[in-house]
Amino acid sequence: MDEAQARDALTAAGLARAGSPAPRLLALGENAVFALGSGLVAKVGREAALLPRAELELAVAGWLAESGVPAVRAAEPRPRLVDGHPVTLWHQLPDAVRPAGPEDLAALLRQIHALPAPPFVLPARDLLGGVERWLRLAGEAIDPADAAYLRSRRDGYAGQVAALTPHLAPGPIHGDALPRNVHVGPDGPVLVDLETVSADLREHDLVVMALSRDRYGLPGDSYEAFATAYGWDVRDWEGCAVLRGARETASCAWVSQHAPANPKALAEFRRRVASLREGDPEIRWHAF
Numbered sequence: 001m002d003e004a005q006a007r008d009a010l011t012a013a014g015l016a017r018a019g020s021p022a023p024r025l026l027a028l029g030e031n032a033v034f035a036l037g038s039g040l041v042a043k044v045g046r047e048a049a050l051l052p053r054a055e056l057e058l059a060v061a062g063w064l065a066e067s068g069v070p071a072v073r074a075a076e077p078r079p080r081l082v083d084g085h086p087v088t089l090w091h092q093l094p095d096a097v098r099p100a101g102p103e104d105l106a107a108l109l110r111q112i113h114a115l116p117a118p119p120f121v122l123p124a125r126d127l128l129g130g131v132e133r134w135l136r137l138a139g140e141a142i143d144p145a146d147a148a149y150l151r152s153r154r155d156g157y158a159g160q161v162a163a164l165t166p167h168l169a170p171g172p173i174h175g176d177a178l179p180r181n182v183h184v185g186p187d188g189p190v191l192v193d194l195e196t197v198s199a200d201l202r203e204h205d206l207v208v209m210a211l212s213r214d215r216y217g218l219p220g221d222s223y224e225a226f227a228t229a230y231g232w233d234v235r236d237w238e239g240c241a242v243l244r245g246a247r248e249t250a251s252c253a254w255v256s257q258h259a260p261a262n263p264k265a266l267a268e269f270r271r272r273v274a275s276l277r278e279g280d281p282e283i284r285w286h287a288f
Helices: 003-012 048-067 102-113 131-141 144-162 203-215 220-230 240-256 263-278
Strands: 024-028 031-037 040-045 080-082 085-091 171-173 182-185 188-191 198-200
Touching: 003 024, 003 031, 003 040, 003 085, 040 048, 048 085, 102 171, 102 182, 102 188, 102 203, 102 220, 131 144, 131 240, 144 240, 144 263, 203 220, 203 240, 240 263
Parallel strands: none
Antiparallel strands: 024 031, 031 040, 040 085, 080 085, 171 198, 182 188
């Protein structure tokens, strides 16, 4: 899905009208996110298969609101399916007063991790479940040998992740715990991007920042601030390397879906695959 296709879906949904200001693109990744004006934001999913995830995200938003957890709030309780794209509406957040920091993320994770199960079923964190779809979307833009390598790596890590013994009590998690998924407005930090909220090992939420330190250039003191604010360093857990390896596999495959239309994504995909093949855990990756 490119920006034009996402805009076509907005038009078909009646959310982009002639004579009105054009929706402003905020992000283009797994979803296209647009500011519509009038205090609303629309998320357009890549394909119809993502409809159940959109439904779950809206349910999660309602549950977090009832639980008092600062998070983005839905403007409609159900997604729309428009021309094969799930479309959800959200209340736009006020302008940020500063960038989110590691301590902001840690504080919100502590709130999520203290919650009991919601009144609906949260899925397990299917960290590797998107690999096949992302590789399919990449198609012939990537080397078939690289796709086969990632499938093999996915299969190997799937069994290892299932066998892990956690240090923390399992329960609700955010699932993609990064400072970029925290927005700091006038009333403080709030969580955004609720698509991956799950019920699983709490360590999933913590290994993301450890990987950011090693792969994406997060300064060591920033990581230490995160671990201190949360109250525990996941790197002390013997299962950390397994979760990290699984997430690296998923992150590598995720980039591949952008390769057909974006040469920079293809270059980053190749960089990541090469570093995994070489077994070098500190070759720098670039956020995409």
